Amino acid sequence: MLRRFAAILSLACAACPAAPGPAARAQDAGARISGALAMHGAPALPPGFRAFPYADPDAKKGGVVRIGALGAFDNLNPYGVNAGSTALGLIGPVYQSLLARNLDEPFSLYGLVAESVETDDARDFVTFRLDPRAHFSDGVAITAADVVFSFNLLKRRGRPQTRAAFALVAGVSAPDARTVRFDLTGANDRELPLILALTPVLPAHALAEQAFADNGLAVPLGSGPYKVAEVKPGERLVLVRDPDYWGRDLPTTRGMYNFDRVEYLYGRDDNGLFEAFKAGLIDYREEGDPRRWAKAYHFPAREKGEVAVEALPLGGPKGMEALAFNTRRDLFADARLREALAMMFDFEWLNAKLFDGFFTRTKSFFDASDLSAFGRPADAAERALLAPFPGAVRADIFEGRWAPPASDGSGRDRDMARRALELAEQAGWQMQDGALRRDGRPLSFEIMTRTRDEERIALTYAGQLRRIGVEARVRPVDDAQYQRRRQRFDFDMTFALWQASASPGNEQRNRWSAEAAEREGSYNFSGAREPALDAMIAALAAAQSHEDFTAAVRALDRVLLSGFYAVPLFHRDAQWIAYRRRIGHPARLPRFAQPPFGEALETWSVR
Numbered sequence: 001m002l003r004r005f006a007a008i009l010s011l012a013c014a015a016c017p018a019a020p021g022p023a024a025r026a027q028d029a030g031a032r033i034s035g036a037l038a039m040h041g042a043p044a045l046p047p048g049f050r051a052f053p054y055a056d057p058d059a060k061k062g063g064v065v066r067i068g069a070l071g072a073f074d075n076l077n078p079y080g081v082n083a084g085s086t087a088l089g090l091i092g093p094v095y096q097s098l099l100a101r102n103l104d105e106p107f108s109l110y111g112l113v114a115e116s117v118e119t120d121d122a123r124d125f126v127t128f129r130l131d132p133r134a135h136f137s138d139g140v141a142i143t144a145a146d147v148v149f150s151f152n153l154l155k156r157r158g159r160p161q162t163r164a165a166f167a168l169v170a171g172v173s174a175p176d177a178r179t180v181r182f183d184l185t186g187a188n189d190r191e192l193p194l195i196l197a198l199t200p201v202l203p204a205h206a207l208a209e210q211a212f213a214d215n216g217l218a219v220p221l222g223s224g225p226y227k228v229a230e231v232k233p234g235e236r237l238v239l240v241r242d243p244d245y246w247g248r249d250l251p252t253t254r255g256m257y258n259f260d261r262v263e264y265l266y267g268r269d270d271n272g273l274f275e276a277f278k279a280g281l282i283d284y285r286e287e288g289d290p291r292r293w294a295k296a297y298h299f300p301a302r303e304k305g306e307v308a309v310e311a312l313p314l315g316g317p318k319g320m321e322a323l324a325f326n327t328r329r330d331l332f333a334d335a336r337l338r339e340a341l342a343m344m345f346d347f348e349w350l351n352a353k354l355f356d357g358f359f360t361r362t363k364s365f366f367d368a369s370d371l372s373a374f375g376r377p378a379d380a381a382e383r384a385l386l387a388p389f390p391g392a393v394r395a396d397i398f399e400g401r402w403a404p405p406a407s408d409g410s411g412r413d414r415d416m417a418r419r420a421l422e423l424a425e426q427a428g429w430q431m432q433d434g435a436l437r438r439d440g441r442p443l444s445f446e447i448m449t450r451t452r453d454e455e456r457i458a459l460t461y462a463g464q465l466r467r468i469g470v471e472a473r474v475r476p477v478d479d480a481q482y483q484r485r486r487q488r489f490d491f492d493m494t495f496a497l498w499q500a501s502a503s504p505g506n507e508q509r510n511r512w513s514a515e516a517a518e519r520e521g522s523y524n525f526s527g528a529r530e531p532a533l534d535a536m537i538a539a540l541a542a543a544q545s546h547e548d549f550t551a552a553v554r555a556l557d558r559v560l561l562s563g564f565y566a567v568p569l570f571h572r573d574a575q576w577i578a579y580r581r582r583i584g585h586p587a588r589l590p591r592f593a594q595p596p597f598g599e600a601l602e603t604w605s606v607r
Contacts, residue, residue: 031120039107040546054590055255063606064261068273068282072234075215082215087237094222099197103590107503126193127181144174149204160521161510189541191505225257237264258605287576290358311574316592317369319500322566328527338564340423348409359570373557376400381551392532394562436469444471445492450482487521496525502592508537526565
């Protein structure tokens with residue numbers, strides 16, 4: 001699932017704080033100080049708003065919530081290189097950022113540790129003014145030195161995508177104890193001020209660089225509404241409310257973080273977590289198995305009215321969950337072979353037989369949104385962007401005619417197999433002695449999986465590939481090995497999730513740039529190295545209008561679809577949740593959250 005910056009926080013800025021000194025003001029002529037910052041256009045909420053639209057400012061405080069979590073964890077550092085195996089619930093409840101996201105807008109940020117933000121039209125700089133009330137949970141005040149420390153530490157030791165983004169910053173300075181200024185001259189990246197605004201503020205007085213790099217289990221010190229109270233590695237994490245939390249009266253903390261105690265209970269088997277929920281040991285559960293959702297939730301506690309189940313609409317683009325080809329392998333160098341192998345994924349049969357028809361085939365990296373290229377001919381703005389890269393987009397994708405192949409649902413569609421073999425032959429592979437071969441060598445590769453659900457899908461796909469003489473071996477691995485091999489790109493094919501937001505930006509560099517293809521730990525699992533991808537990412541980052549931005553994202557989508565870097569899987573149109581009725585959520589849902597409820601159930605409360 002999505003690891004997002006979950007601090008849903010605030011600013012009331014009817015009277016903005018004092019600006020930096022005269023010299024800075026002269027240099028920044030034309031800049032504006034505000035309580036919020038939007039990627040495009042103006043933020044939606046006015047100064048002095050009471051609460052985010054999806055929060056209940058009168059929510060009851062108190063009580064305990066127990067949340068089941070599948071898998072395990074081995075560290076408490078969500079910002080280090082091993083963040084994929086970090087415990088849940090730390091970003092937002094424990095660690096806070098300078099500004100925080102309103103999930104009712106595509107990408108707008110409002111104040112938290114920083115009470116105001118200043119930038120110019122070109123976004124050549126950004127200055128943050130800290131809230132004088134802000135302090136860490138040990139009582140030490142947050143100062144500009146902590147922000148500079150956090151930036152430099154993450155630039156040296158943070159996740160690869162963070163280091164890549166922070167490398168674009170020309171300089172950082174602290175004119176006084178409450179002011180931090182970032183010089184962005186030459187970055188040409190309008191999203192960069194927002195990325196910096198989501199920087200976690202780490203305690204310079206209590207965090208050594210080596211301890212951060214070790215990604216250990218030391219109890220973290222943050223500035224959020226909760227403290228870590230109990231850690232049982234891989235099994236249990238407990239957060240308790242900080243009675244001295246400095247931001248409790250900020251306008252957009254109203255209705256947020258309402259429980260006194262949040263317990264994360266880990267389990268390596270989802271069936272076991274489901275049984276724990278049925279028995280009342282867990283209060284909230286998100287269901288991912290359609291058959292279980294359809295048939296297994298009629299148990300006594302629900303019949304007695306103690307448990308509620310809901311299918312909640314998922315807002316925003318659906319993103320891409322897929323089986324990623326590792327094109328660093330010579331085997332997958334030819335896009336025609338990749339397309340042929342993708343053609344053998346029989347979604348129609350799989351959806352009917354394994355998933356009771358609950359899923360929708362994913363057709364775009366920004367599916368079900370205005371940012372998707374699927375079904376749309378390229379407009380003039382897209383064509384202008386793509387003109388320097390002839391051949392980067394296939395004609396049918398350019399014209400909006402392409403769609404993932406649909407089978408007859410029988411599981412043995414002969415026409416689909418024939419078309420796949422024709423494509424494979426164009427790539428130099430021939431059927432010989434029951435196997436697809438090139439230069440006498442059979443086509444064989446490994447699919448790395450982590451969960452039983454992934455294994456089940458991979459085994460089904462492997463059976464479909466055997467029909468055209470391809471041997472796909474399914475290799476289940478544990479969490480630690482999975483993370484290590486994925487970070488080093490030590491796989492032939494594996495499951496990948498590229499989540500989408502309503503405002504894609506700098507993260508696309510970490511997913512699709514040529515530089516990321518060579519950098520361990522990046523999300524360029526497929527190893528894409530296409531100049532058109534780099535150019536489209538640069539275009540969307542520099543876009544000043546929503547129209548130019550939309551054109552750049554659609555053009556990026558077309559290049560990705562044309563590359564056949566992955567086998568598109570499927571997505572749900574709803575989030576399936578079940579919970580004990582002693583807790584609940586506000587009626588209003590955030591428009592752009594994926595999913596609407598995050599790891600900490602920020603807007604939930606006891607009933």
